[in-house]
Each structure stands twice: as structure tokens, then as C-alpha cells.
Amino acid sequence: MTERFGTRLARAVAEKGPLCAGIDPHPGLLQAWGLPADAAGLEKFALTAAEAIAPEVAVIKPQSAFFEAYGPPGVAVLAKTMKVCREAGALVLLDVKRGDIGSTMAAYTAAFLPSGAELEADAITVSPYLGFGSLSPAIDVARAEGKGLFVLARTSNPEAQGLQNALLPNGKTVAQDIVDTAGGFNADQSPLGDIGVVVGATIAPGELDLSRLNGPVLAPGFGAQGATVADLRALFGPGLPGVLPASSRDVLKHGPDPEALRAAVRRTRDSLGPLENGQ
């Protein structure tokens, strides 16, 4: 039987800590590394980062947009990068924020989740603007393939506040309803369900109740964007077992030297020690 994503994730975090390291080859970083802004520069950047960082962390998160920006050759580099990361033993969470309906959502799912897909990931981020229910085709395939989903819930960018905290007829905010619906899918799963959410590490404490999620929480905003380990503890206290703090620029800015990258990711990973101990 295929092992569930939640089980695989819990084991990886127990072994290597909860850090989710981003691979975000944005143009400024390529420039800082002395690389050209083309598919060859992208490949050099992404493979250097993947080889140095992936062996050190539980989860590695390539940002699809920075690869797609280079057209079809950029997507080919993404496929290669994901393969390197998975072979190094990291779980790959592809940040693609896809969201659509019916057979179209199924097509996105087919691109990223099935075993053997060229862009095979262990999990992807998805957007619920078309309704949580529109994600069903992805949930079905994720479960069958031992893969995970991270549904956008409450992100840390200020422009997101209005829509994500809009009120539903049931009295909940949009974000809370997403967390609770994900929790419904995770009920009775142990040690952790397969349907995660994305919650910015810089939102207001108490804004979201994660106590019944029983699934992973991707928490961008840690490090360069300002959230500290203390912030993570304050914000996610009861949900800590499944929280994956995401950091990319804080590590990647130390490249292109692989040793410097490795040292940076180890420092960041080790700084999360108190987070784990606080569980």
C-alpha cells in the first residue's frame, strides 16, 4: 500500500527538523550569483541550490513561477531540479498555486502528483478561489498516490486581508472555513493528515484557529520577511507539530558557494530547534 504523505512528512520532520527551504531563482538572486538571466543561468542556480540544500532539510520548495518565466526550457530545468531534490531524500513541495475546476483541475493534478510524472512532486500548493470543493480531483489523486496538498488559507501579504477574512453565511472567515474543511479531510489520520494549509507566519495571533486541522501548515514569512522563532511559537502554539516554516532568500543569498549555502541552511534549520522542543 502507498504510504500516506502525512506519514512521510512526519517522519522527515522528525529526522531533519521542520524547515522548508525554498528554491526561488528570482532575477535579483541570479544577478547576485553572477549568473546570466536565461535558462542556462537558471539551471546553474537551481541545481547548485538543490545539491547543496536538499540533503539538509525535510522539505524543499521550488517556486514554479521563477522557472516558468523562462518558458518551456525553464520548465525543463524545474523538472531536473525536482528530480535532484527527491533523489537527495528531500520531500518536494512544488509551489504552483494552481486552482481550477473539474477536468482542468484534474489536468493540473496529472502534471504534478502521479508517480512518474516529469514534474513529480510530493505535494503542491493549490488556490481555493473557485471553492474548496473544486479541489476534489486533486485531493483524490493525492490520497491515491501518497501525496499532499497545501491549500492557500491566510497569507501574510497585506493585500490578502480583505478577501481572506471576508465572512461566509456560516459566520466564519474564508480562511477559517478553508482550515476547517481541510481538517475534515484529515480527521482520524495519524500522525498527521495529508491536506495542509498555507498560513503566513506574520498574521495576527488568534486570527485563525488551527487546533482541529490535524494537518501540515506551510508558514512563509520566516526569516527575511520578519517572523522569528518566537513569532512562530506565539502564532502556531497548539498547531506546532505540523508547522513548516519556509525560508528561501535568507539561505540562497549565501550562494553560489555550495559550502556557504550548506552552512546557511544548517544554521537556519538549527535555529528552529526551540520550535521543535516546544511541541
Next chain:
Amino acid sequence: MTERFGTRLARAVAEKGPLCAGIDPHPGLLQAWGLPADAAGLEKFALTAAEAIAPEVAVIKPQSAFFEAYGPPGVAVLAKTMKVCREAGALVLLDVKRGDIGSTMAAYTAAFLPSGAELEADAITVSPYLGFGSLSPAIDVARAEGKGLFVLARTSNPEAQGLQNALLPNGKTVAQDIVDTAGGFNADQSPLGDIGVVVGATIAPGELDLSRLNGPVLAPGFGAQGATVADLRALFGPGLPGVLPASSRDVLKHGPDPEALRAAVRRTRDSLGPLENGQ
């Protein structure tokens, strides 16, 4: 000076009518056309459809998911398909529903909007789950490049009802707020602004006020999904000048014969005559 998207769209619709023809190579259609479910079958399907349909319509809408499902080779087929459509004189609206923040949103924009990009489109669909404000990098580039955006507002799938009609502190629904914010960007543009919205042709009449949008409306749901010309008139009456009814399966099911495809797209296009006359 680069001509604006709204101006180019209005001219194309005046010449060829408002039909937006989809190229959705979903697995069932490939099978119906007797094609293998691989990148070669995808290419045969998409190029046959593009060559037959693109010369006949103002706007052609490839659905990115069905190409991405085949990995990097599928994305290369998408690039080729878009090129064929643009060379045939159709405006290409790439249905990708991307949505992210800051430099990540800028990277998606770089993939699809700039002149000369391998996946260059005349417009793309975008998702506002991270807040309308998160789309700013795309709006800036669209305007500079004479391109357009279609922001998801109120889609026709039943699961979308809750989130898209959730209430903001200003008393508006999420969908209405998106329409009004788009309208703000379109103010004073003539004959039509560049920032469109996606509104399903099967939502309830009166649910959304489009009278101050002054921009294009992509209206999926026409044809196979049940909306008739009379429904379009009832739903979009005051906003008709910018409405693009989208249809894909009703045309594509007539392939693989190019003559049959052409005849089907002409029938669908001509059935919209009363819509135009009703303006």
C-alpha cells in the same frame, strides 16, 4: 506607442464577433479524435484545432492545464500553439489562472505577457485569492505591453458560491469588489479598458453589477455548459459590449476534420449575432 489591449480587443470583436473559442485538449477529446494521450497526440490535436479555428474568431483561449499535464514537452506544444493562433490573427487569451505576490507574480507575468516571450499571450486569466492588490505587477506589465488581464470574479461552478459571495467589511461581496476594483483601473479608457473579469454565464441574474466595469468579461458556460444566447442577454444586458462568451467542447467535438471544426466554429460564432445586435 503600444496600442492598448482594450482597443485591440474592441476592434477584433467588431470584425469577427465576440466568440472566445477554447482549445482544451482534455484526454477524452484526444481519445475521441483517435489520438494517443501523449505529447505527440497533444500537438496534433492543438495544432489542428488552432489552424482550423483561430482564423475565424476574435479570441482564442488555450487552457494551460491540459498542456502542462504532459510536462515540459506539453508546455513546448503550448508555445507552438499560441504562435500559430497569433499568426492567424486571433488574440490569444491564455487560461492559466495564476496568482501570487511580489516578485513571484512578476515572474508569472514575465512568462506570458512581454513581447517576444516564448509563451507570449495577448491576455491571461489571473486569480485574486491573494488580494486584487497582489496583481499589481501583472497590471503594470500588461499596460506597458498592450496586454490584458482577466481576473477571476464569479465563476459558474457551484462550489464557488460561498467564497466568491462572502462579504467584505465594505458590504460588498468578494466578486463585486473584484469587478469594482477592475473598473477603477478601466476608468476613462475608451472604447474598453484592459482589465477584464471572469464571470460565469450561468450565475444568477442581478447577482453582480457590471455597469461600471468598462472592461471585458470572459463568460464561460456558453454552449455545452448550458447557457444560451438568451441567458447571456439576460445576465449581461448592460455590460454586453465587452462580453466574450467562451465555448470549447461544442466546437472541438467536431474534430479532427478541419472542415468540420471550421463549420462548427462558424455556426457558434454566427449564433451570437443577436447578442451583438442587442448592444
